[in-house]
């Protein structure tokens with residue numbers, strides 16, 4: 001895409017980071033960007049920050065972070081014993097719930113106030129395309145028809161930060177079985193909620209971007225044991241900033257593959273175009289498997305800033321397939 005020029009000086013902002021606070025303080029980070037000669041006109045690239053779009057546009061008194069996380073408990077689920085823990089600490093819910101990527105609601109990490117504008121009542125997910133049994137599901141349908149369970153998964157963003165998160169949801173392969181794909185299905189496309197009056201995040205600043213946010217998987221990837229739809233986190237319904245009421249969780253891939261606030265799922269015979277891959281295919285490939293040996297064009301992927309109880313991250317080695325090779329490596333041999 002010609003409207004994006006990636007300055008070589010971008011790497012300076014990463015290298016200058018000496019503490020989590022410096023990285024996570026948006027004002028200071030923005031100053032660092034501007035100091036490196038990076039102007040707002042060239043900011044529609046992942047990892048960039050805008051200073052104006054993350055405040056709530058609501059005129060009534062905005063909720064506190066705690067209030068946005070104070071959601072109904074999901075009843076009647078067990079922790080799947082195969083995914084009951086990983087060898088790293090689960091992130092604090094207030095850290096995970098205030099350090100997000102959700103570009104529909106802003107280009108920074110602090111989108112949780114703005115994301116409260118997402119209307120989640122009477123949510124429907126249309127499942128369609130090359131299937132014998134197309135259906136529209138609501139949240140109760142998912143809870144009634146599928147095996148709701150908790151899974152503790154590693155989460156690795158392409159920007160090289162990571163957390164461990166306790167999702168509640170159901171395996172994607174149960175949805176596949178319910179809709180019965182035709183034999184010519186090769187890919188599945190997932191579409192996020194989009195309404196330009198509500199999802200006003202970076203659109204205000206950057207103009208034309210390939211909304212709605214879309215992602216895709218091969219049908220074999222979607223059928224893998226690990227591929228998961230989350231309808232909750234920390235035992236409760238999903239907060240809006242995490243992609244309520246239903247989002248994808250694909251733990252062996254970079255976080256951007258996990259589209260939030262899904263409204264449509266389509267079974268297809270060709271590879272779909274996706275949001276980041278359309279904006280910048282050289283940086284965000286369709287497959288996007290976590291791979292420490294394959295650097296992002298602008299930074300190394302060998303290590304990650306692991307975040308758990310505070311934003312003071314710990315540097316850890318990134319694992320191939322984010323540590324899930326035993327489940328997924330056979331998909332790519």
Ligand SMILES: Nc1nc2c(c(=O)[nH]1)N[C@H]1C(S)=C(S)[C@@H](COP(=O)(O)O)O[C@H]1N2
Pocket residue numbers: 099100101102103104156157158192193213241242243255256257258259260261
């Ligand atoms: N619709 C939508 N889904 C999205 C994104 C987004 O901007 N819009 N960001 C992605 C990226 S880059 C990451 S890292 C994860 C972040 O999920 P979290 O905020 O719940 O940790 O959501 C992914 N899903």
Ligand SMILES: [Mo]
Pocket residue numbers: 101156157158159254255256
């Ligand atoms: Mo990400």
